[in-house]
Amino acid sequence: MSRDRHIAAKQRWAEKQKARGVRPRPVASPDRLPPGQKLTGGFPVLDLGVQPDIPIGEWTLTLDGLVENPAVLSWARFGALPQVEDVSDFHCVTTWSKFDCRWGGVAFTTLYELARPRPEARHVFFTGYDGYSTNVPLERCLDDDTLVATSLNGAPLPLEHGGRARVIIPKLYAWKGAKFVKAITFLAEDKLGFWEVRGYSNTADPWTEDRYA
Numbered sequence: 001m002s003r004d005r006h007i008a009a010k011q012r013w014a015e016k017q018k019a020r021g022v023r024p025r026p027v028a029s030p031d032r033l034p035p036g037q038k039l040t041g042g043f044p045v046l047d048l049g050v051q052p053d054i055p056i057g058e059w060t061l062t063l064d065g066l067v068e069n070p071a072v073l074s075w076a077r078f079g080a081l082p083q084v085e086d087v088s089d090f091h092c093v094t095t096w097s098k099f100d101c102r103w104g105g106v107a108f109t110t111l112y113e114l115a116r117p118r119p120e121a122r123h124v125f126f127t128g129y130d131g132y133s134t135n136v137p138l139e140r141c142l143d144d145d146t147l148v149a150t151s152l153n154g155a156p157l158p159l160e161h162g163g164r165a166r167v168i169i170p171k172l173y174a175w176k177g178a179k180f181v182k183a184i185t186f187l188a189e190d191k192l193g194f195w196e197v198r199g200y201s202n203t204a205d206p207w208t209e210d211r212y213a
């Protein structure tokens, strides 16, 4: 991570601690591991108890809502979009983190340019084939490390990790990235997703331990 981001994160954390009138507690690895997280070598699987296995011929990704150019992308059309790879760390709110995940797929900005959201669009609502949903501010989605991933470490994304395609937003806790993604909807007003209506934080910043609302 960049030094600036690291300093900003530490600053935000310190301010939050100050506001609460408590002393900051030690962090395991201040430059990499967010506070309260433990590093895992494996890759735990979290889902709602279903892993929808969509045949390639039936898989689509819908881009809709407040957009000039709504689209229903087939697997072939999605695969023909410019592909990128990005290595990032993965932080689950249940306190495990995994370093150096190499995700491959389509940058969110590419989908943004394709759908052409209207100026009123400020929020993004993601829906999964399993009925999961989550919401993220549009501005955060436009970060250059946000992508819809179809590969992990050079291999097709395993079903249990959200294949055929999942959203990756490294700067937020992992529940903000929908596995089995089916639709990306651009909205003017924020709309809470599956965990957000159940008490998870709407902002979900791992660096400030912004876990529950």
Ligand SMILES: Nc1nc2c(c(=O)[nH]1)N[C@H]1C(S)=C(S)[C@@H](COP(=O)(O)O)O[C@H]1N2
Pocket: 043, 044, 045, 046, 047, 048, 091, 092, 093, 128, 129, 130, 132, 133, 160, 161, 162, 174, 175, 176, 177, 178, 179, 180, 181
């Ligand atoms: N569709 C879908 N996406 C989801 C979830 C889910 O249950 N369904 N769980 C979220 C949570 S809480 C986490 S921590 C990550 C887990 O991803 P993993 O199973 O690849 O570790 O996916 C997120 N995205």
Ligand SMILES: [Mo]
Pocket: 046, 092, 093, 094, 174, 175
């Ligand atoms: Mo999670």
